[in-house]
Amino acid sequence: xxxxxxxxxxxxxxxxxxxxxxxxxxxxxxxxxxxxxxxxxxxxxxxxxxxxxxxxxxxxxxxxxxxxxxxxxxxxxxxxxxxxxxxxxxxxxxxxxxxxxxxxxxxxxxxxxxxxxxxxxxxxxxxxxxxxxxxxxxxxxxxxxxxxxxxxxxxxxxxxxxxxxxxxxxxxxxxxxxxxxxxxxxxxxxxxxxxxxxxxxxxxxxxxxxxxxxxxxxxxxxxxxxxxxxxxxxxxxxxxxxxxxxxxxxxxxxxxxxxxxxxxxxxxxxxxxxxxxxxxxxxxxxxxxxxxxxxxxxxxxxx
DNA sequence: AATAGGACCAACCGCCCAGAT
DNA sequence: AATCTGGGCGGTTGGTCCTAT
Numbered sequence: 001x002x003x004x005x006x007x008x009x010x011x012x013x014x015x016x017x018x019x020x021x022x023x024x025x026x027x028x029x030x031x032x033x034x035x036x037x038x039x040x041x042x043x044x045x046x047x048x049x050x051x052x053x054x055x056x057x058x059x060x061x062x063x064x065x066x067x068x069x070x071x072x073x074x075x076x077x078x079x080x081x082x083x084x085x086x087x088x089x090x091x092x093x094x095x096x097x098x099x100x101x102x103x104x105x106x107x108x109x110x111x112x113x114x115x116x117x118x119x120x121x122x123x124x125x126x127x128x129x130x131x132x133x134x135x136x137x138x139x140x141x142x143x144x145x146x147x148x149x150x151x152x153x154x155x156x157x158x159x160x161x162x163x164x165x166x167x168x169x170x171x172x173x174x175x176x177x178x179x180x181x182x183x184x185x186x187x188x189x190x191x192x193x194x195x196x197x198x199x200x201x202x203x204x205x206x207x208x209x210x211x212x213x214x215x216x217x218x219x220x221x222x223x224x225x226x227x228x229x230x231x232x233x234x235x236x237x238x239x240x241x242x243x244x245x246x247x248x249x250x251x252x253x254x255x256x257x258x259x260x261x262x263x264x265x266x267x268x269x270x271x272x273x274x275x276x277x278x279x280x281x282x283x284x285x286x287x288x289x290x291x292x293x294x295x296x297x298x299x300x301x302x303x
Numbered sequence: 304a305a306t307a308g309g310a311c312c313a314a315c316c317g318c319c320c321a322g323a324t
Numbered sequence: 325a326a327t328c329t330g331g332g333c334g335g336t337t338g339g340t341c342c343t344a345t
Contacts, residue, residue, distance in 0.1 A: 016313070016339080038330070054331075055314065090333060105334075106312050 013047045017056055021046060025053055026061050059100045066098025070107055078104055079112055 013021070028044035034057065037050035046053060059065075070078070074096055081092045089101035089108075096104065 014315080036330080049315085051316090051331090052314070058332095059313075087334065101333075102313075109335095110311055 011047060012041075012049055012052075014052075017048075017060075021048065022056070022061055025056060029057055029061075055102075059102045064098055065100065070099070070103075074099070075112060078108065082108060082112070 017025075024044055024046055025040075025048075028040065028046075032043075034054075037054040040046070040050055040053050041048045044053075048056075077096065078092060081095060085091050087105075087108075089105040093099050093101040093104050
């Protein structure tokens with residue numbers, strides 16, 4: 001029982017979007033918000049498939065899209081994330097504010113994949129004789145295996161209830177002054193943002209802090225936990241002993257900032273007392289910094 | 304100057320998943 | 325439990341631009 005097509009393709013525009021279509025779509029979404037993509041074209045008066053509208057918005061029209069060349073830092077980050085995550089473009093894009101999965105995917109396929117491949121392949125293995133660019137791409141992708149054993153299957157694991165004990169939010173002293181080139185990755189591979197977060201060694205990941213079943217049951221929160229989404233700005237809490245935390249990856253990713261479902265700010269951020277700096281500043285810098293730290297401990301014990 | 308092939312990138316396609324009914 | 329719907333993802337395609345010859 002497959003699903004019905006998202007729309008009948010008859011009578012719909014396809015191919016490149018016109019400026020007028022962009023305008024209509026943007027205006028409609030500004031007025032009515034995102035979502036209900038299937039009905040959107042009809043309501044907005046667009047002769048487009050709903051999925052096409054969604055894609056156009058997410059990849060091009062969204063106001064927080066960062067356009068222009070990918071910086072060297074971003075490039076390095078992409079390479080390292082790809083090493084960790086494989087072709088999980090949306091996850092990778094989630095760590096690069098303003099960049100879309102499509103953009104990163106394209107960039108990888110056209111540029112980085114070849115670079116990474118050139119770096120990782122030995123001379124005798126450079127026998128890629130494909131003349132066609134698509135063949136080259138395929139060859140690149142297939143030969144540039146992202147160490148399958150280390151690929152994190154993020155979709156497989158969900159954690160819907162998370163506790164952040166507030167009693168001792170002692171920041172790791174190195175958090176804001178870590179040295180990305182330090183040769184000593186954290187022995188425990190604790191998550192840098194919080195001492196109660198640590199990673200399980202399975203590829204299914206994750207142990208989320210110190211919480212009991214009772215605690216889990218007493219707090220119910222519907223949002224996903226995805227460890228890759230752990231950013232300082234997502235740690236929010238009331239003044240109580242603990243608080244549920246929103247780790248909803250998809251929301252944050254798709255909307256850049258979660259303006260639809262942001263958690264109520266009932267109190268100061270958990271780490272306000274010690275994270276006075278980058279933690280709540282520009283998320284772009286934060287993402288790159290915190291992730292660099294994370295990636296620099298890439299010997300974390302995944303098996 | 305012409306043109307063939309490569310590079311780039313927006314858009315499409317098919318599949319999957321989670322939540323709702 | 326089965327089915328439907330909305331949304332999302334990764335892979336692929338095709339048009340356009342660029343570059344080497």
